[in-house]
Amino acid sequence: MNYKQGRYSNLIKPLFGLIDLVIINTTVFFFNINLKNAYIFNLYISLVWIFISVRNYFYEVERHTKIIKIITLLFRQIILFALALYAFIGVFKQPNISRLALGNYLLTIFALIFIFKFFNLYLLKKYRSVLSRNTRNVIVIGKNEKTRQLIKIFNTRLDFGYKFKAQFNTDSESFSLNNCFNYIIENNIDEIYFSVAELSNKQINRLIDFADNNLRELKFIPDNKDIYAKKLKYEYYDYIPILSLRAIPLQESVNKFIKRFFDIIFSSFIIVFVLSWLTPILAILIKLESKGPVFFKQSRNGFNYEEFDCYKFRSMTPNKSAHSAQATKGDMRITKMGKFIRKTSIDELPQFFNVLFGDMSVVGPRPHMVTHTNLYAQKVDKFMVRHFVKPGITGLAQISGFRGEIETDKDIINRVKYDIFYIENWSLLLDLKIMIQTFLNALKGEEKAY
Template identity: 80%
Template sequence: MNYKQGRYSGFIKPLFAFIDLVIINVSIYLFEIHLNSIYTFCLYISLVWIIISVKNHFYEVQRHTRIIQIIPLLFRQMVFFTIILYAYIGFFKQHDISRLALGNYLVFTFALVSIFKFLTTFLLKKYRAVLRGNTRNVIVIGKNEKTRQLIKTFNKRSDFGYKFKAQFSINDNGFSLEKCFAYIIENDIDEIYFSVAELSNRQINTLIDFADNNLRVLKFIPDNKDIFSKKLKYEYYDYIPILSIRTIPLQEPANKFFKRLFDIFFASFIIVFVLSWLTPILAILIKLESKGPVFFKQSRNGFNYQEFDCYKFRSMTPNEEAHLHQATKGDLRITKVGAFIRKTSIDELPQFFNVLFGDMSVVGPRPHMVSHTNMYAQRVDKFMVRHFVKPGITGLAQTSGFRGEVESDKDIINRVKYDIFYVENWSLLLDLKITIQTFINALRGEEKAY
């Protein structure tokens, strides 16, 4: 089975945020505000701007967002920024600050940020409309007035960046979801839109399973029927309501930024203060016991099903089955040094280099060997949902008792359930909790750490 490989640029929104930060920091030098410490002020306003932006969803301007919707975003951003900026005077006891100059700075900054916001929105729309950049292939399932309006929107509003490829009518002779699925795979369709009114609950569930297992985005065209009791994301494309079945917090640029920041700092700390002295010691012990490399490299599937080289300290004697079979209890391939470093999870530490390179995260669904991933993708429902985020050195499933060898289908099914919960409910606090619990488990030792 073929799975979606490519994704869209995740750098556009962080770049816009960076430019806004440059604007609000550089503009300070144009006004005589009489600051005691300009560096403290710059740090303060930068942190304030980021926090307000996250809470205000300032950079969550989607391709279908109308210009009129940007105005209240800008207004809320600048109101909160102004209030907290003037709080700086009392908080840091800056009595010599010129209130007038600070006001002029705010007006100037608001004007520049607003111009940049509208300009970038306009340019992105032109980029998609004229150059056909960053387009997404879409199909529509269903044939009624709402689907007709949606298809008209896709074709008319080229600035949205959607390329309408096909419509499947439920009433056509020979219609089947299997034909739709084959078309989606063969034509590299990114997003599927379907009318809830025309599909049975069984067909909807089949469609959801397909989308989950093939990393496709599925969106509803709602009617008055009761759909699901899940949290649904409600959007408008012009005046057409659209529902998304799954929201993934880590697809939001701000969340992605903070998680990446956490990964870089944590991985750098481990590499500098642990691996720098531990690696030479382990290298000597591993080499003394058996011939072979110190590090073990294995291909695994990560974000969007892309393969990457996952690193470990070698814990087995070199063997041809290392890439095919998991370690089992009493496995004769495991060396004495290997048994210790596996029991304490020390063998996983080189994966912090994978984190630094961007292939992995500190916390996330554990990546499997390529051969096992292909097998589980066929056998375990919604297994592919795990690949909507980066894989982790540790994860919620591992701290919940589902680490190590997969002895039965129950093990992998429960692991996937915890992984999907993590994907849909991510927070930085959850990452910290899992990281701490992993450290505690490593000190205690785990039953399946072999």
């Protein structure tokens, strides 16, 4: 599993959002609005803009999004922002604010953001069409009128940034999904498009399993849009309807930015106010009981299956099987101090450095040892789906009773189910709920925390 997307386009949308915030905050000072406290006003409009942007999906503009939709998003954003802006007068009791100056300010930022947004869209289109950057390799499975139209779009709309690599004709005697799979892996294909009408249910299931287990995006070309569940993501590329199998909220740049911002703030807080004084104390206690390093480092698989060094406080005596054998109940390798910090999950606290460095998130699927990951990837269906997001210090599976030692296949299968549910249903509120439950579980102790 060496697949790596290696795209940095996820930084584009947060960057646009940051520039918009700069525009709305700096423009204030060009108008005599008569504010009592400009800093409170700037904080207010920044938070309001971010909140409205998230609810309005203002920055979720894809490469194939129609201009009319972008204009609609822009007008809705400004209207909602205007309502919140005038509400500031009543909420903060500032009757002396000039309504006329506030109106001129609104018109100015509307014009500036309108120009900026379309100028950047133009630059992005040129970036893809002229320089052939920010592109995705795609294949199409099936041969009919809709696939022909879709391939034409890929080849003519270079500004979309799709590189069409191959078409597989299902009516051909030489067609086999195994050939498709080999081609996808050998040619580093990012997205797979297939015609639902031309594959059997068994073939579709095989294709779904392959995409999940190899971190490829799978998209449907439907024959009848009414027969599909509303959970599927429905989009148009020009006039061709496309269905995406799995909508992952954390693939949306705004959500990714919010989660990363929260991770940085929370991990910094723990490092400064907890680890700064707790680490020296634990270092002395760990060293007094057994020889060896204070921290334990282990290679694990994270986002996009990439390996990283995961840190913990050492809870075992140094041993040769530390990187291959899980801790079991009554494990003789665990020290007395180690038993306490494992029971209270204190041994996991150094992973907040992993969070700060960007290898992990506070909440997400728990990462496994590399040897175990390779085993489970072959043994457990859809195990690789967990690597669509960053791993976490805690996760939904862990608070649901599936933490610690994997004693039976049922343990890892259920863990994967909870992880996939989390990936498909992520929200900041869900993260907060998991964190609170993790803290409560640590206080009362857990049966498998050994």
